[in-house]
Amino acid sequence: RRRTGISSLKNGYTSVFGYYLEVTKANLSLVPQDYIRKQTLANTERFITQELKTFEEKILTAEEKIIRLEEALFKEVREKLLLHGDRLKEIAAALAALDVYASFAETAVLHNFCRPQLDGEYTLEIKDGRHPVIENRIKSGAFVPNDTFLNGDTDQIILLTGPNMAGKSTYLRQVALIAILAQVGSFVPAASAKVGVLDRIFTRIGAGDNLAGGESTFMVEMHETAHILHQFTPRSLIILDEVGRGTSTYDGISIARAAVEYLARRRPGEKKGPKVLFATHYFELTDLPETFAGVKNCNVAVKEWQGNVVFMHKIVQGAADRSYGIHVAQLAGLPKAIIGRAQEILRELEQKAPATAIENKSGQLDFLAFPSPQILIQLENVDINSLTPLEALQLLAEWKTKLAKDKTGTNT
Incomplete structure (x- = not known):
């Protein structure tokens, strides 16, 4: 310019x-x-x-x-930097470990975790265990803690029954999470915990298919179950949620029962079995403790009040008395007409149950109870050719006594 x-x-x-x-x-x-x-x-x-x-x-x-x-x-x-590569890697690893330990410590303080006791025994004992994620997603103090005791011997398998939404899956997951946290060096969400070192944690939870692989939901479930049954050791923790539900009732009960029996039996050279949590809706399995001492029945407590179902979310001893499936459907919002009709159909089915199906104490039809699951097992395994006449009469007398007890319990 x-x-x-x-x-x-x-x-x-x-x-x-x-x-x-x-x-x-x-x-x-x-x-x-x-x-x-x-x-x-x-x-x-x-x-x-x-x-x-x-x-x-x-x-x-x-x-x-x-x-x-x-x-x-x-x-x-x-x-x-390459001249100092080794030192830099050491510093990075130390910082990463420090970050993990600091996170463990902060979480333990903020959420009231306890220091677990780890040892070389086979016991898994948890007092007032909690799910670390769910308890922080609900109202403070609302989560119901639960105990767990498994030792691979007298308390090897927990057979967990109860309705949907009662908290079975949450309980299964929290036990697995506590075991993992303990073994990675973290405090755990519980009042106290004693964890014998585990070599593997196997889980069969949820349902999903593999369409690309040509596998149905049931096939995926069976593949995962087969992998567990082939790979477990006495130091394994096994979590099984409703195995056998993806097929017909008879097949599902048979597979579930056979799987529990397989896990309950000791393999040659083994004094302990794997620790197992087995959740199921098949009440026909709740007589397994009569055959296997290491199997224990537990259920999720439920209360009925003014025609409604209240889930207590507390694990207690014994088998569940009812499934409450229609009540859960009602909570889910199914139309009243459908709920009413379902109740009518349920009453009709219970009244028209075939003579070969005996109703057990829980009110569920026991399809495997003719004449009794134990009698069927004994009958299948007995060698008729090797029995003497006296032994055959004694066996018949035992079966008659068993049937009389079952009939008394049913009428009660």
Whole structure:
């Protein structure tokens, strides 16, 4: 502007021809001779100069020069760091471990975790165990803690019955989480915990298919169950949730019962069995403690009040007395007409139950109870050819006594 005396001289940039100088029509007479006309507009004309093009080249090539310089500096820094690579790895590992321990400590203080006792025994004993995630997603103090005791021998398998929504799956998961947290060095969400070292934790929880692999929900369930039954050891913890539910009632009960029996039996050379939590809706399995001393019945407590069901979320001894399936459907919001009709159908089914199906104490139809599950097992295993007449009579007498007891219990 000082050189030309054009006070309105402007500069600009376009992607077509780069930087330019813009002069109004009124000031064209003041344009120097070294200005090169580049574009004419309605009220202005645009010019370039050799000096401006040189400046433009510097600007446009600056980015490329910056990238090259950055790469050179980065390479230099990298080469210097390589000289101290081992020390840097040690520092990174130490910081990572410190981060984990600090997180463990903070979580333990904030959520009232306890220090678990780890040893080489086979016992898993938890007092007032809690689910570390769920208890922090509900109202403070609302979570109901539960105890767990498994030792792979006299208390090897917990057969857990109870309705949906009562808290069975939460209980199964919290036991597994407490065991994992204890073995990775963390405090655990419980009043106290004693954990014998576990080599593996197997779980069969939830339902899902594998359409791409051509596997149904039941096939996926069976594959996972088979993997567990082939791989467990006496130091394993096994979590099984409703095994056999993906097929017909008879098949499901048979598979579930056979799986529990397999887990309850000792393999050659083993004095202990795996610790097992087995949740099921099959009340026909609740007589297994009569055959296997290490199997214990537990259920999730439920109370009925004014026609409604109240889930107590507390694990107690003994088998569940009812399934409460229709009550759960009502809580889920099914139309009243459907709930009413379902209750009618249930009463009809209970009244028209076939003579070969005896009703057990829980009010559920025991499809395997003719004449008795234990009698069926004994009958299947007995070698008739090796029995003497006296032994056969004694066996028949035992069966008759058993049937009489079952009948008395049913009528009660």
